[in-house]
Amino acid sequence: MTFSERLFNNIQSIWNQNHQHPFVQGIGKGTLPKEMFQEYMKQDYVYLIQYAKLYAIGVQKANDLASMTHFAQLLHNILHFEMNVHREYASQFGITTEELEQTKPTPNNLAYTSYMLSVAQNGTLAELISCLLPCAWDYWEIGKLLKKQYGHQLENNPYKTWIETYSSDEFGSIALWLIKLLDEITIGKSEDELAVLENHFQITSKYEYLFWEMLMSGQDWPL
Numbered sequence: 001m002t003f004s005e006r007l008f009n010n011i012q013s014i015w016n017q018n019h020q021h022p023f024v025q026g027i028g029k030g031t032l033p034k035e036m037f038q039e040y041m042k043q044d045y046v047y048l049i050q051y052a053k054l055y056a057i058g059v060q061k062a063n064d065l066a067s068m069t070h071f072a073q074l075l076h077n078i079l080h081f082e083m084n085v086h087r088e089y090a091s092q093f094g095i096t097t098e099e100l101e102q103t104k105p106t107p108n109n110l111a112y113t114s115y116m117l118s119v120a121q122n123g124t125l126a127e128l129i130s131c132l133l134p135c136a137w138d139y140w141e142i143g144k145l146l147k148k149q150y151g152h153q154l155e156n157n158p159y160k161t162w163i164e165t166y167s168s169d170e171f172g173s174i175a176l177w178l179i180k181l182l183d184e185i186t187i188g189k190s191e192d193e194l195a196v197l198e199n200h201f202q203i204t205s206k207y208e209y210l211f212w213e214m215l216m217s218g219q220d221w222p223l
């Protein structure tokens with residue numbers, strides 16, 4: 001069994017709860033209130049700004065030129081394509097790019113990105129990938145699942161672009177590349193080292209859940 005197969009098998013119960021989350025299901029059905037999606041675009045925009053830095057650290061920590069080039073490509077794509085989906089949704093809602101950028105991250109959002117950046121800066125390349133992988137991989141799983149469940153009724157769904165983006169093969173190729181690299185660099189690692197990596201993978205998977213929770217509950221700073 002590869003390391004990614006082990007991660008995938010052990011994460012099922014957590015990811016299932018992500019997939020069944022009312023926020024995710026609301027996107028699939030197209031019933032999620034617009035104001036909630038607007039808030040999501042704002043929070044996710046500042047999340048992605050921090051996430052993009054993880055790819056930059058990937059460039060720095062990569063062990064060979066091919067991986068370095070690939071991380072640089074992912075960095076370019078997130079800034080120019082993924083964040084563009086947010087900018088376009090925001091402009092439909094009358095939110096400017098400046099407003100998106102000035103969004104103050106909620107406690108859960110800040111905790112999630114701070115965790116990943118701390119591990120990225122202090123840890124190994126394998127630790128960095130273990131942290132950023134649930135984001136790419138579970139979103140692809142969510143995209144595919146929603147497409148399967150609700151694909152026949154997407155025409156009137158305001159979140160169709162979101163579902164089409166995250167269920168696409170192009171998007172899936174990001175997760176597949178990260179999985180392949182992680183499998184390669186974990187060959188021969190001890191059980192203790194693998195357990196550290198799996199812990200990062202589980203924590204950031206749980207932060208994915210907390211991100212949906214924070215949006216659903218309208219979490220904000222109390223003071």
Ligand SMILES: Cc1ncc(C[n+]2csc(CCO)c2C)c(N)n1
Pocket residue numbers: 044047048051074078082135136137139140174208211
């Ligand atoms: C909270 C949150 N988690 C995951 C994603 C999805 N995502 C963000 S960056 C990226 C990889 C792009 O190279 C993916 C899949 C998101 N948008 N917001």
